[in-house]
Ligand SMILES: Nc1ncnc2c1ncn2[C@@H]1O[C@H](COP(=O)(O)OP(=O)(O)OP(=O)(O)O)[C@@H](O)[C@H]1O
């Protein structure tokens with residue numbers, strides 16, 4: 001099928017959007033919760049409603065608002081009142097809305113994915129609420145990605161600014177989410193099973209939207225309701241790998257972790273309540289839905305894959321572009337959809353521009369195409385990479401996309417991708433080309449989805 005540049009541009013955006021729509025958090029929770037006569041089903045757990053006095057709802061994450069909407073709808077007005085449903089969720093400031101039973105509180109400003117004093121106060125209120133529950137209560141925890149930054153609760157001896165600095169340092173030096181959360185869990189009272197250990201309800205059931213590939217329960221939002229599988233010694237290993245012990249300002253963090261490793265080599269995982277954790281949405285759901293949309297749009301061969309070992313965004317971008325060029329020349333797939341979450345090693349803040357890992361990825365892909373094919377770099381190709389949460393790094397964009405039309409504009413305006421790539425300044429490359437993906441908060445979060453569509457190179461008639 002011959003596809004015009006306009007068609008490729010429309011397809012790449014629609015396919016990505018179909019992926020994000022498939023993981024709408026209100027729908028995921030609504031589908032996971034059901035009341036049948038006197039039984040409440042939550043994930044794969046079931047509870048006898050007549051034995052429950054009150055229902056508490058706690059948690060946090062970028063999908064919190066949507067999850068609360070889905071839960072309130074599934075429980076219904078009668079049950080919301082009868083069971084005195086009440087609760088607190090920590091969400092980004094631009095996700096706060098007023099609800100009748102569950103309070104949404106701003107755990108951090110929009111676009112700033114770092115713990116704040118407000119978040120510490122919300123976590124304190126949640127822990128206090130957990131301690132006020134009794135065996136006759138049910139506690140429903142709604143967790144989604146971004147929960148780690150939204151639910152900070154530093155242990156004694158660690159300050160909020162130390163937590164902010166260490167996460168910023170590790171993330172900026174290319175630590176992946178497993179490594180980051182191995183450290184975060186040891187420095188927190190709420191993460192790494194801490195919430196479950198504070199909970200005095202009869203049962204605690206967590207519904208979790210996963211933004212970590214492979215869905216490791218104790219990593220997503222740093223597993224507040226899941227036994228911690230990593231130890232203080234593991235956290236120290238991560239710090240060593242990134243040279244943290246050599247940095248003076250982190251001396252106290254290292255000392256506290258060394259003490260923990262010495263005196264509490266194993267994690268305490270005792271709880272007084274019955275705990276269950278259910279994943280209700282993940283990256284694979286989004287990638288599959290994007291694939292279905294691609295097929296509807298006539299892409300006859302679609303490759304889907306989800307990888308859980310991602311490297312740097314630049315390498316992933318180069319790889320996707322090489323695949324795109326290969327696809328153009330062969331009779332295999334003409335659309336490639338992948339899920340992932342690469343890392344970016346950031347340059348020094350004094351030279352750093354503005355961007356995110358998805359924008360960096362598309363920029364690296366653009367440069368690769370330009371180096372291999374010169375002026376016609378993206379002829380017959382469109383590529384998009386976007387965070388399903390609508391927030392790529394500290395920017396207001398979800399990601400970026402690129403096509404042949406934008407290459408022409410890039411050339412005529414003298415924009416050089418290499419300059420922006422080196423400075424981690426992809427946002428200012430894509431903004432004038434109108435190639436940023438702007439969704440606003442999507443109220444969900446299942447990592448990133450990347451879409452590449454190609455128009456086949458037509459075989460030249462034989463002379
Ligand atoms: N100027 C920049 N250019 C490229 N990447 C950047 C830039 N600034 C930050 N980043 C990258 O953005 C990533 C953090 O993005 P973000 O805050 O969206 O994290 P996240 O992993 O989606 O958050 P969460 O997992 O908490 O949902 C880090 O990998 C960081 O290196």
Ligand SMILES: O=C(O)[C@H](O)CO
Pocket residue numbers: 144145146147148149177181211212219220221222
């Ligand atoms: O909050 C976090 O820790 C990340 O988004 C992974 O879930």
